[in-house]
Amino acid sequence: MVCYLAAGFTAAMDQKMALARPIVFGNWKMHGLRAEAKALAGGLAERVGRPSATLGVFPPATVLAEVAAQLAGTGILVGGQDCHDKPKGAFTGSISAPMLKDAGAVAVIVGHSERRHGLGETDALVRAKVQAALEAGLLAILCIGETEAEWLEGRTLEVLERQLDQSWPQGASAARVVVAYEPVWAIGTGRTPTLDDIGRSHAAIRARLERLASDGDKVAILYGGSVKADNAGAIMAVAGVDGVLVGGASLDPDGFFAIYRAGGGA
Numbered sequence: 090m091v092c093y094l095a096a097g098f099t100a101a102m103d104q105k106m107a108l109a110r111p112i113v114f115g116n117w118k119m120h121g122l123r124a125e126a127k128a129l130a131g132g133l134a135e136r137v138g139r140p141s142a143t144l145g146v147f148p149p150a151t152v153l154a155e156v157a158a159q160l161a162g163t164g165i166l167v168g169g170q171d172c173h174d175k176p177k178g179a180f181t182g183s184i185s186a187p188m189l190k191d192a193g194a195v196a197v198i199v200g201h202s203e204r205r206h207g208l209g210e211t212d213a214l215v216r217a218k219v220q221a222a223l224e225a226g227l228l229a230i231l232c233i234g235e236t237e238a239e240w241l242e243g244r245t246l247e248v249l250e251r252q253l254d255q256s257w258p259q260g261a262s263a264a265r266v267v268v269a270y271e272p273v274w275a276i277g278t279g280r281t282p283t284l285d286d287i288g289r290s291h292a293a294i295r296a297r298l299e300r301l302a303s304d305g306d307k308v309a310i311l312y313g314g315s316v317k318a319d320n321a322g323a324i325m326a327v328a329g330v331d332g333v334l335v336g337g338a339s340l341d342p343d344g345f346f347a348i349y350r351a352g353g354g355a
């Protein structure tokens with residue numbers, strides 16, 4: 090098992106070491122005032138001890154530095170939820186990848202559907218953000234996923250392939266980018282694809298990554314969308330699923346820890 094401490098994470102990525110599986114990431118989204126964030130991070134650290142796998146949280150930017158300081162030395166990594174595609178400039182309200190790194194982040198989520206569909210982010214912009222993350226030395230968590238209409242029309246694989254083709258930066262490597270497959274219709278709804286469908290999508294993503302990157306066979310692929318303690322074990326047991334990106338259930342330390350344990354983390 091390989092454990093990543095925040096301080097050694099970039100060095101580990103530079104050495105092209107594999108992320109230890111399972112990879113369990115919690116995206117807090119727009120939740121967490123300072124006291125809540127402190128209690129959540131503390132509760133998680135208390136339950137986990139020293140992670141045997143890859144465990145990370147993605148708090149709101151306002152509490153990122155405090156959470157990163159609180160979790161320093163625990164082996165739990167901390168990341169941002171989005172970054173601008175430029176390192177600095179006159180972009181009111183935006184946060185750059187170097188700023189996230191400066192605040193203690195080692196990773197950043199890009200292309201989440203709540204930004205693609207809620208805020209109109211395109212594949213081209215997502216690709217530029219992945220590049221910005223890589224240039225700042227952050228691990229990029231590249232999110233892709235079909236809408237409900239695309240799913241109902243049977244276009245899931247075609248959409249995933251297009252999103253990868255248009256948002257995977259040329260020359261990016263498995264050590265620096267993780268792909269998160271999140272069907273938009275499964276996010277926060279309590280609905281999930283069947284295990285067979287998850288396996289099929291992950292296999293298609295893998296096949297595409299093998300065409301896009303020389304080490305595409307090694308890119309970690311996560312599943313996200315209504316992952317809870319009671320379905321996490323079955324989902325992480327699907328061939329080709331390297332871990333999960335959890336939203337709502339990551340806001341409860343007991344539930345999030347149970348998900349981590351369900352994937353084999355100790």
Ligand SMILES: O=C[C@H](O)COP(=O)(O)O
Pocket residue numbers: 116201271275276277278313314315316334335336337338
């Ligand atoms: O980033 C996380 C995903 O959007 C999943 O959210 P959820 O677990 O609340 O469905």
